[in-house]
Amino acid sequence: MKVAAAGMIALAAGACSFSFGVVGLDERDPEPVATGSIAPKAPIVLSAELDEEDWRRARAALAVALDPQGPGTQVSWDNPASQRKGAFTPTGAPFVKDDQICRSFAAHLTGVSPAALQGTACRPSGGAWAIQEVKPVKGEAKV
Numbered sequence: 232m233k234v235a236a237a238g239m240i241a242l243a244a245g246a247c248s249f250s251f252g253v254v255g256l257d258e259r260d261p262e263p264v265a266t267g268s269i270a271p272k273a274p275i276v277l278s279a280e281l282d283e284e285d286w287r288r289a290r291a292a293l294a295v296a297l298d299p300q301g302p303g304t305q306v307s308w309d310n311p312a313s314q315r316k317g318a319f320t321p322t323g324a325p326f327v328k329d330d331q332i333c334r335s336f337a338a339h340l341t342g343v344s345p346a347a348l349q350g351t352a353c354r355p356s357g358g359a360w361a362i363q364e365v366k367p368v369k370g371e372a373k374v
Contacts, residue, residue, distance in 0.1 A: 275361075275363065275364065275365060277317075277350075277365060278340055278344075278346060280315070280340075280342060280343055280344060281315065282313060284310055284312065284313065285310045288308040288310050289308050289317060290359075290360070291308065292307060292308035292317070292318070293306075293336070293352060293362075294359070294360050296336065297321055297325075297334045297336060297352055297354075299332060299334070303321045305318050305319065305320040306319050313342070314342060315340070315341065315342035315343075316340075317339055317340040317341065318338070318339050319336050319337070320336060320338075321334055321335070321336050322336055322349070323335040328353060330356075331354060331355050331356075332353065332354055332356070333363065334351070334352060334353075335350070335351050336349070336350055336352060337368070338365070346367060347368040348365050348366065348367055348368060349365070349366060349367075350364050350366065351363045351364050
């Protein structure tokens with residue numbers, strides 16, 4: 232009888248250590264495969280003339296300029312290697328859209344083709360700013 236009881240306890244305790252994989256939580260699960268026919272939206276660029284380093288520097292300045300807890304003042308950037316530079320100025324208060332923090336801005340670029348632009352950028356909580364729209368400023372001569 233004691234042997235049978237010990238066997239039942241061992242069997243029950245052994246079942247406690249048996250694990251089932253949960254889909255989506257198993258580290259060995261492959262990444263989901265996109266099956267839809269709609270391609271992801273390509274990121275909007277500030278200017279086709281900016282190279283990778285220009286855009287890296289511009290993105291950093293954009294993040295500082297649009298920071299909702301910042302002073303809301305102009306932030307400049309430059310790249311001595313390409314001789315391009317620019318500045319971002321927030322033009323409105325931060326607002327929420329589609330669960331993201333957004334803010335309008337003005338941008339001035341100098342280089343091969345100087346430009347004055349206006350746009351809106353948004354960022355998810357804890358994420359990076361992404362330009363949602365950008366267009367030339369109407370009625371303003373190129374800088």
